[in-house]
Amino acid sequence: MPEGHSIHRHARRHRSLLGGRRVRASSPQGRFAEGAALIDGAELVATEAWGKHLFHHYRDQPEAEPLVLHVHLGLYGKFREGHGEPDEPRGALRLRLVGETDGSEGDDEAPWLDLRGPTACELLLPTERDALLARLGPDPLRPRTDPTPWLERVGRSRAPLGTLLMDQSVVAGIGNVYRAELLFRHGLDPHLPGRDADPTTLRTAWDDLVRLMTAGVRSGRIVTTEPEHRERFSGRARRQDAHYVYGRAGLTCRVCGAEVVDDQLAARRLFWCPSCQPPGGGARSR
Template sequence: MPEGHTVHRLARLQRSRYAGRPVAVSSPQSRFTTGADVVDGRVLVDVEAHGKHLFQYYGPDTTVHVHLGLWGRFGNRRLPELPPRGQVRMRIVGETHYADLRGPAACELLDDVAVKALHARLGEDPLRTDADPERVRERFARSRAPVAALLMDQSVIAGIGNVFRAETLFRTGIAPMTPARDLDRDTFDALWADLSEMLRDGERRGRIETLRPEHDPARLEPPDRGSVCASVVYAYRRTGAPCLVCGTPIAHREFRARNLFWCPGCQPGPDRN
């Protein structure tokens, strides 16, 4: 599933290519025909992201909401248009580019009340200028749940997926099963700052690279070619591989139907069932 940095990057791209001008909107797949007919030919006023959700604003009570889900893609191409290939839920055509939406979990037309309600259900997004980390800290302080659970709760922090969860917990030295309320203010502040830094970097790059230069095997002299395949992340999907910092094998367990990855040496703490 695309994490928040991907959706923010997509919103920025669509804002620059389509916003402020009339766009042609259609539904080649015919599953969004009614909504497409409403916004077709209108000016796309703005595009924004909140966590993993994309919002295209076409005016009062006229917003297209997209959630890519596990398989969704919203590819952009330069004109001229090519015939739709595959199941294209929505096509948006501007002056220089067009974009095809395939396989989303949601593609719907919402009025302003529904948009406001959806934003209200989502947690604080570290990539948004209106994010309030104090609200997140207060949720952590009241919760006995593991930090790993709250990081993936989109009503607490919006936009975090499994990769960023594993990597921020490693980079801040927090064991995944640590009760959220056990984090002191300094540790929480470090966690929020690290999430913000990684998400901003991911949005800029268009990919996730979490290693600090001093830990990147590809930068060793001479390069450690045997470890280059792990030179993008510290813990995610590196089960059994040596930690790039301390050498301890990376651990893995299932938790709430998702996978946890961590280093027992760099992230000492509780390992609750």
């Protein structure tokens, strides 16, 4: 499933591709035909992301209340884009958007966007969008986000940190990779109850998460290793050098040499180093 940095990249890309244009919207598959008809001919006035949720804001008339297209890609959803005449629709194509052109030089090929296989593709009123966001935790990639609700929610929970980081109502946008890597980078035991974690360590971890996810938006990759912990110290991190523990069960820890282990937690496979993240690691001082 795409993590939050990917959804923020989609929001930026869609704004660049279709922002300010009226769109022709259709649902070749038919499952979103009514919704597509409502935004057909409307202008895309804004895009945004919150965690793993993507929103397009459309307005048909200047004074009209905008309609909000909400997309959650889930495990199988994918976007595809291009310019010019799109391919003949095939298969489960949920939504096709084609931007109008003004015929000027450099704007003679229509931009288009296809969406296949999302978990959610629906139209919302702004109040419904707000209600959805109220159920989500803070998003580290949203400007000027206050981490206090996250720190407070974690600080009073008996649930393990490894579970809390995957709970989108606690913090929005973290997936399995960022979970494993953030816990490792701060020596946090994935099984430590949130209320037993050191608040200062949690705040430092939040700031680090903002930095890591912001870099992920820029590069389109999740890279969490420092150069000194990679096989190749300089240049762009290779795929096999990008992570400390995620996907590395049975291999040696890049920092201490212990064996990386894995288990199931919050219905997903969790990776950690039992030496760098010992039982109780990251607990507050008593």
